Amino acid sequence: MRIAVDTDVLLDLLVLRIAHVESALRAVQAAQGQGVQLVTTACVLQNAYFVGQRHYAEYWSLERWLDLLDSVELITVPKAALERAVDYVDYEDAVLALSMQHAAVRMLWTRNAKDFREFASIAALSPEAYLAGLTT
Amino acid sequence: MIITYDLLKFVRMAKQKLTLALDPELISFGKNYAAGRRTSLSELLETYLAQLRATPEVPDGDGASALVRRIRAELAQGQPKAPHEVDQKAVRLEHLSTKFL
Numbered sequence: 038m039r040i041a042v043d044t045d046v047l048l049d050l051l052v053l054r055i056a057h058v059e060s061a062l063r064a065v066q067a068a069q070g071q072g073v074q075l076v077t078t079a080c081v082l083q084n085a086y087f088v089g090q091r092h093y094a095e096y097w098s099l100e101r102w103l104d105l106l107d108s109v110e111l112i113t114v115p116k117a118a119l120e121r122a123v124d125y126v127d128y129e130d131a132v133l134a135l136s137m138q139h140a141a142v143r144m145l146w147t148r149n150a151k152d153f154r155e156f157a158s159i160a161a162l163s164p165e166a167y168l169a170g171l172t173t
Numbered sequence: 174m175i176i177t178y179d180l181l182k183f184v185r186m187a188k189q190k191l192t193l194a195l196d197p198e199l200i201s202f203g204k205n206y207a208a209g210r211r212t213s214l215s216e217l218l219e220t221y222l223a224q225l226r227a228t229p230e231v232p233d234g235d236g237a238s239a240l241v242r243r244i245r246a247e248l249a250q251g252q253p254k255a256p257h258e259v260d261q262k263a264v265r266l267e268h269l270s271t272k273f274l
Contacts, residue, residue, distance in 0.1 A: 044261055050244065055254035058244070063224075066241045087268070088261045096255040101247075104240040129262070168224055 039074045041137050042109065043147035046164060047077070047085040051101055052093035057148070057164075064146065064164035065108070067171060076110045078136050080129070112140040127152060134159055188215075 049057035050065070068075065090097055118135035125131035130149075134156040137145060145153060145161045153161035162170070195203075203214045237245070248254075 048261070050240070053244065053247065053252060053254040054258065055256050058248070058254060062241060062244050062248075066237060069238050069241065070236070084261065084265060088259065088264050091268070092259045092264055093255045096253060098247075101240070101243060104238070104243050108238050108240040 038072070038144075039076050039110075039140075039142045040068055040167075041112070041133070041142050041145045042075050042077050042081070043133065043145060043149070044081050044084045044088070045148045046146045047081065047105065047109075048089055048093070049148075049164075051085060051089045051098075051105060052096035060163075060165045060168060061146075064167050067168060069108070074110055075108055076112045076140070076142055078114050078133055079111055080114065081133060082106070082109070082111075112136055112142060115139045125155060131155075 046057075046061050048054060049061040065075065086102065089102075114132060114136045118132050118139060121135055122128050122131035130152050134145070134153055137143075137159055138156070143158065143160060144167075145159055146164050146167060147153065147161050148163050150161040150163065150166075153159055200214070203217060207214045207217050
């Protein structure tokens with residue numbers, strides 16, 4: 038199984054955001070323990086790097102960034118995703134969702150799950166919700 | 174039968190009081206966080222502990238990824254955590270506008 042990770046959750050891990058790092062870390066740990074491969078797009082990674090370095094400079098760690106890269110595989114962004122994304126309100130979210138569909142990735146960790154409601158084939162949920170789902 | 178079942182359920186669900194010693198600032202944060210979500214500090218802690226119990230255990234040692242081991246170690250050492258959130262899309266828009274316009 039593969040799970041995609043959105044920018045906000047990557048940032049929770051990268052700069053240890055106080056309200057979310059623990060649940061994000063537990064979700065990663067649980068997923069990896071079950072053989073799940075975390076994936077994302079290069080654009081999401083670039084965004085996380087940029088925002089992390091620029092706005093959380095004092096919490097940034099190059100070693101953490103490199104370890105994150107080792108834990109995440111890239112999915113490609115097909116040209117069709119860039120074309121079809123214009124039909125959606127949020128182009129960036131649509132590119133991620135359509136790239137996930139192209140790669141047959143069905144689950145996304147994000148703290149903005151409502152932004153992905155238009156994509157019925159994608160289960161968008163927070164790391165907290167993912168962990169809660171493991172309990173049922 | 175229903176009454177008996179409810180009684181049994183009630184007995185199983187009975188809560189036990191617990192006295193904790195916590196950082197006063199953390200208590201204040203917890204009460205405010207709980208109030209904002211129309212729950213109680215007790216329920217928050219109960220939920221968290223239930224999640225800890227239910228989450229599959231993955232060793233923090235060699236079995237965990239380097240990322241998990243590093244962050245676990247940093248948190249254990251008291252590494253400062255970022256306290257705030259930003260509108261990441263607004264940040265990038267501002268940057269890209271400055272860079273390319």
